[in-house]
Amino acid sequence: MVKDRSVIQIWIIAYKTAQKAAIYGLADLFSMAEYACAAKQKIKVEIISDEALYSVGKEIPNVIILPPSLDKIPNRSDNQNLLKFLLHYHEQGCILASICAGTFILAETNLLNNREATTHWAYAEIFKYTFPNVIIKEDKILIDDGDIITAGGMMAWIDLGLRVVERFLDRSIMLRTTQFMLIDPPRKLQSSYINFMPKYNHGDKAILKAQRWLLNTNLRKVTVKDLVNQSGLEERTFLRRFKKSTKLTPKAYLQHFKIERARNILASTNASIDQISWEIGYADTSSFRKNFTKITSLTPREYRRKYGIKT
Numbered sequence: 001m002v003k004d005r006s007v008i009q010i011w012i013i014a015y016k017t018a019q020k021a022a023i024y025g026l027a028d029l030f031s032m033a034e035y036a037c038a039a040k041q042k043i044k045v046e047i048i049s050d051e052a053l054y055s056v057g058k059e060i061p062n063v064i065i066l067p068p069s070l071d072k073i074p075n076r077s078d079n080q081n082l083l084k085f086l087l088h089y090h091e092q093g094c095i096l097a098s099i100c101a102g103t104f105i106l107a108e109t110n111l112l113n114n115r116e117a118t119t120h121w122a123y124a125e126i127f128k129y130t131f132p133n134v135i136i137k138e139d140k141i142l143i144d145d146g147d148i149i150t151a152g153g154m155m156a157w158i159d160l161g162l163r164v165v166e167r168f169l170d171r172s173i174m175l176r177t178t179q180f181m182l183i184d185p186p187r188k189l190q191s192s193y194i195n196f197m198p199k200y201n202h203g204d205k206a207i208l209k210a211q212r213w214l215l216n217t218n219l220r221k222v223t224v225k226d227l228v229n230q231s232g233l234e235e236r237t238f239l240r241r242f243k244k245s246t247k248l249t250p251k252a253y254l255q256h257f258k259i260e261r262a263r264n265i266l267a268s269t270n271a272s273i274d275q276i277s278w279e280i281g282y283a284d285t286s287s288f289r290k291n292f293t294k295i296t297s298l299t300p301r302e303y304r305r306k307y308g309i310k311t
Helices: 020-036 078-091 102-107 121-128 159-169 171-181 205-215 222-230 235-246 250-268 273-279 283-298 300-307
Strands: 005-015 044-049 065-066 095-099 143-144 146-150
Touching: 005 020, 020 044, 020 159, 020 171, 065 102, 065 159, 078 095, 095 102, 102 121, 102 146, 102 235, 121 273, 143 159, 143 222, 146 159, 159 171, 171 273, 205 222, 205 235, 222 235, 222 250, 250 273, 250 283, 250 300, 273 300, 283 300
Parallel strands: 005 044, 005 065, 065 095, 095 146
Antiparallel strands: 143 146
């Protein structure tokens, strides 16, 4: 059926474990966008359950959205009918969009193969293992690749919804929608939200011994050599096994570990930047600032302003 160009058709899939707050939040956001454009553009939102996939009308929607999942990662065996449904409408020119763990469902269609996509940073490793042909960019909150849009994080439905408004209406309407709803325009990065989560379940006892030692040691003078000594391994063996176990070189691991410690101190104390830099083993504060900004996409001062406990 030919689309009525005066109406933007948006379907939100209420699959079994989909987050209801995202489903109805998106519906409200699009309603506000319609209000923001003074009724010059009609937005029709339909919430479609698994049972109703093949009872929808013959019209082709502009966008189909897969919300986040409350069960973290959707069960692959539950989605066979949904996958056929998504592929059918994508072939008809419909844009497919996913949020957080919803990207796991979208990836099962193979439409993401050899393309960039994002999901929640905490699911990135298992996503890479499950879908090795997808170029996952967990540092990004939103990736708009034309016919496919992916967003990371359970609350990234706001960012995705605003991006859809911007594409089908215009930027001014999107910004007016944010003003009505008292929310920020779409964010770009997850970097400042990502916690460093070391891998401890790799099964290499020597590497684990070094990791656990690091948890309770003074970081001011820690070096890679100290980690080698704690492991009891020959250096070349340690470097090879450490990278295999943690997916990071010892140098990169130490850097991420120190920056994570700095994040905690910045958020919970009023210690000066110089003092924190010294506390975690940076003799040069400018080097600390540079590495902190590289990893979190915020300067230490910006990070404290955003996440620090006000005292």
